[in-house]
Amino acid sequence: xxxxxxxxxxxxxxxxxxxxxxxxxxxxxxxxxxxxxxxxxxxxxxxxxxxxxxxxxxxxxxxxxxxxxxxxxxxxxxxxxxxxxxxxxxxxxxxxxxxxxxxxxxxxxxxxxxxxxxxxxxxxxxxxxxxxxxxxxxxxxxxxxxxxxxxxxxxxxxxxxxxxxxxxxxxxxxxxxxxxxxxxxxxxxxxxxxxxxxxxxxxxxxxxxxxxxxxxxxxxxxxxxxxxxxxxxxxxxxxxxxxxxxxxxxxxxxxxxxxxxxxxxxxxxxxxxxxxxxxxxxxxxxxxxxxxxxxxxxxxxxxxxxxxxxxxxxxxxxxxxxxxxxxxxxxxxxxxxxxxxx
Amino acid sequence: xxxxxxxxxxxxxxxxxxxxxxxxxxxxxxxxxxxxxxxxxxxxxxxxxxxxxxxxxxxxxxxxxxxxxxxxxxxxxxxxxxxxxxxxxxxxxxxxxxxxxxxxxxxxxxxxxxxxxxxxxxxxxxxxxxxxxxxxxxxxxxxxxxxxxxxxxxxxxxxxxxxxxxxxxxxxxxxxxxxxxxxxxxxxxxxxxxxxxxxxxxxxxxxxxxxxxxxxxxxxxxxxxxxxxxxxxxxxxxxxxxxxxxxxxxxxxxxxxxxxxxxxxxxxxxxxxxxxxxxxxxxxxxxxxxxxxxxxxxxxxxxxxxxxxxxxxxxxxxxxxxxxxxxxxxxxxxxxxxxxxx
Numbered sequence: 081x082x083x084x085x086x087x088x089x090x091x092x093x094x095x096x097x098x099x100x101x102x103x104x105x106x107x108x109x110x111x112x113x114x115x116x117x118x119x120x121x122x123x124x125x126x127x128x129x130x131x132x133x134x135x136x137x138x139x140x141x142x143x144x145x146x147x148x149x150x151x152x153x154x155x156x157x158x159x160x161x162x163x164x165x166x167x168x169x170x171x172x173x174x175x176x177x178x179x180x181x182x183x184x185x186x187x188x189x190x191x192x193x194x195x196x197x198x199x200x201x202x203x204x205x206x207x208x209x210x211x212x213x214x215x216x217x218x219x220x221x222x223x224x225x226x227x228x229x230x231x232x233x234x235x236x237x238x239x240x241x242x243x244x245x246x247x248x249x250x251x252x253x254x255x256x257x258x259x260x261x262x263x264x265x266x267x268x269x270x271x272x273x274x275x276x277x278x279x280x281x282x283x284x285x286x287x288x289x290x291x292x293x294x295x296x297x298x299x300x301x302x303x304x305x306x307x308x309x310x311x312x313x314x315x316x317x318x319x320x321x322x323x324x325x326x327x328x329x330x331x332x333x334x335x336x337x338x339x340x341x342x343x344x345x346x347x348x349x350x351x352x353x354x355x356x357x358x359x360x361x362x363x364x365x366x367x368x369x370x371x372x373x374x375x376x377x378x379x380x381x382x383x384x385x386x387x388x389x390x391x392x393x394x395x396x397x398x399x400x401x402x403x404x405x406x407x408x409x410x411x412x413x414x415x416x417x418x419x420x421x422x
Numbered sequence: 423x424x425x426x427x428x429x430x431x432x433x434x435x436x437x438x439x440x441x442x443x444x445x446x447x448x449x450x451x452x453x454x455x456x457x458x459x460x461x462x463x464x465x466x467x468x469x470x471x472x473x474x475x476x477x478x479x480x481x482x483x484x485x486x487x488x489x490x491x492x493x494x495x496x497x498x499x500x501x502x503x504x505x506x507x508x509x510x511x512x513x514x515x516x517x518x519x520x521x522x523x524x525x526x527x528x529x530x531x532x533x534x535x536x537x538x539x540x541x542x543x544x545x546x547x548x549x550x551x552x553x554x555x556x557x558x559x560x561x562x563x564x565x566x567x568x569x570x571x572x573x574x575x576x577x578x579x580x581x582x583x584x585x586x587x588x589x590x591x592x593x594x595x596x597x598x599x600x601x602x603x604x605x606x607x608x609x610x611x612x613x614x615x616x617x618x619x620x621x622x623x624x625x626x627x628x629x630x631x632x633x634x635x636x637x638x639x640x641x642x643x644x645x646x647x648x649x650x651x652x653x654x655x656x657x658x659x660x661x662x663x664x665x666x667x668x669x670x671x672x673x674x675x676x677x678x679x680x681x682x683x684x685x686x687x688x689x690x691x692x693x694x695x696x697x698x699x700x701x702x703x704x705x706x707x708x709x710x711x712x713x714x715x716x717x718x719x720x721x722x723x724x725x726x727x728x729x730x731x732x733x734x735x736x737x738x739x740x741x742x743x744x745x746x747x748x749x750x751x752x753x754x755x756x757x758x759x760x761x762x763x764x
Binding site for chain 1: 518567571572573575576578579580582583584586587589590591593594597598608609613688689732733736738739742743745746749750752753756757
């Protein structure tokens with residue numbers, strides 16, 4: 081093995097180990113703390129105390145699995161978008177994908193079109209909204225076929241505001257059908273159950289391997305147009321396919337966790353710094369970092385929710401993971417904006 | 423040097439037409455604002471209920487205790503946010519400066535959320551001071567972070583990142599302190615709202631605007647000097663840094679009291695000065711400031727009428743409608759703007 085390959089293997093191994101540790105901690109954390117060794121025993125169905133098994137399998141595993149899946153999907157989705165748009169600032173939350181998807185999710189769940197709305201089909205509706213939202217942003221920000229990264233971001237901010245307002249209108253119109261608004265607008269994993277995990281699983285199970293297998297084509301897309309064409313890539317088709325895959329991954333994540341931001345921004349950018357521009361390394365690392373980041377952020381959200389710093393409050397909604405991500409993601413966004421100008 | 427005299431040769435009839443048109447639209451909107459709601463009061467009966475003794479007790483109560491203060495707050499709110507945006511755009515020489523993109527609205531909302539949700543004992547009359555402190559704190563962060571920005575868009579996007587951070591913090595405070603993640607609790611601090619406001623709220627806002635608006639109009643000539651290149655304005659004897667800081671404080675105090683009673687009314691401060699600029703046709707602050715007040719009032723009033731009818735018989739927060747009204751023209755302006763913006 082040559083030097084970069086060894087380096088990459090070590091990084092992947094470290095990220096994987098980190099994700100595993102966080103996953104076990106995540107399963108242990110809650111109103112009742114379960115130490116890692118008992119979590120492990122409960123997972124393999126050898127628990128001394130049957131309540132351990134009930135808590136781990138019934139309550140905590142779906143949420144931890146969702147953190148894992150959603151993190152992977154968002155990390156990969158952001159990485160694909162950044163490659164297709166050749167824009168380090170692209171991610172589902174900053175291109176209209178999330179806002180459009182969430183609007184459609186809320187319309188779908190509120191039953192506004194009068195048709196039955198079976199939950200497993202939610203991601204399909206979300207995908208439609210995601211593509212429409214992103215198309216709106218791209219159309220509004222392109223000038224003579226070219227898109228300036230910062231102009232795209234500013235356009236996305238305004239389109240996002242518009243779509244979020246529409247989402248809020250739908251929420252107000254049918255609040256009782258939809259419950260809390262927080263998960264949709266800022267992204268949350270609180271109170272997720274197995275049903276949610278089953279919704280996300282097929283999208284992650286299909287989308288993540290497809291994205292990783294497409295790494296070679298993604299590498300070509302990162303070149304300038306003439307070079308990609310000269311190397312025999314059907315440019316428009318490849319770009320559309322990669323973009324559709326990114327939107328599909330985001331739709332799967334949005335359907336179960338709402339508009340979780342900054343993972344799609346942070347994971348690919350860190351992956352690129354660590355593993356270089358080669359998509360065959362950057363994409364798997366982005367997937368790994370995505371789930372690492374979301375597990376870590378959700379651990380913070382969970383632990384703050386158990387022991388609230390405000391003693392007066394008795395009943396709380398619980399801290400949504402999206403709020404934690406905003407605190408860490410916003411400074412990163414500032415740095416990336418600076419870099420994209422230099 | 424730029425022509426800064428107010429008189430436009432041969433333009434007086436155009437001015438009269440524009441002023442008359444705006445006044446007529448505002449009058450129609452004011453009548454609609456007073457008529458629409460539960461109970462509906464036909465426009466022809468308004469004078470009797472307003473100035474005479476006619477009308478059911480419920481109608482008299484609705485007009486005198488709810489709709490009149492709401493109308494006044496809508497007009498004052500629009501004027502305040504419009505003027506604040508115009509001041510910021512002129513003195514920071516950034517067409518994308520506005521209370522929301524400078525962190526003023528977000529910081530003020532966060533301060534209010536902390537005070538109200540964590541039960542910090544602050545008397546009602548000092549709420550605007552708290553909001554001002556929050557707004558100024560956040561704006562200092564944005565101004566320091568975006569120092570050295572190469573373009574207006576870069577500075578504005580830094581504001582977007584800080585706004586996302588502040589939003590995350592507001593959500594964190596809400597989800598840890600409020601008893602539910604219900605729509606209304608979130609909207610209380612993230613979306614401007616004018617429903618159920620009373621004369622107390624009008625009284626709280628009035629002194630701040632009564633002091634801020636004349637100050638801004640008197641200082642308009644100084645703001646004009648700041649539009650020049652820094653070297654030039656310094657050679658004209660202006661202390662640019664101190665003067666600019668003074669104007670930022672003025673712009674923040676114009677919206678602080680409004681955010682304290684009505685929440686962050688979104689995008690009016692960003693859009694209004696551009697519409698006012700189209701109307702007055704040249705970048706003279708002595709014309710731009712009053713025009714921004716009038717157009718801001720018109721925008722908020724129109725949005726509030728829309729807020730009452732969009733999902734009638736329910737009302738929605740006015741901030742959702744200002745976004746719906748302002749986003750399309752902002753996208754249009756962004757597309758139309760030359761490369762100088764980016």
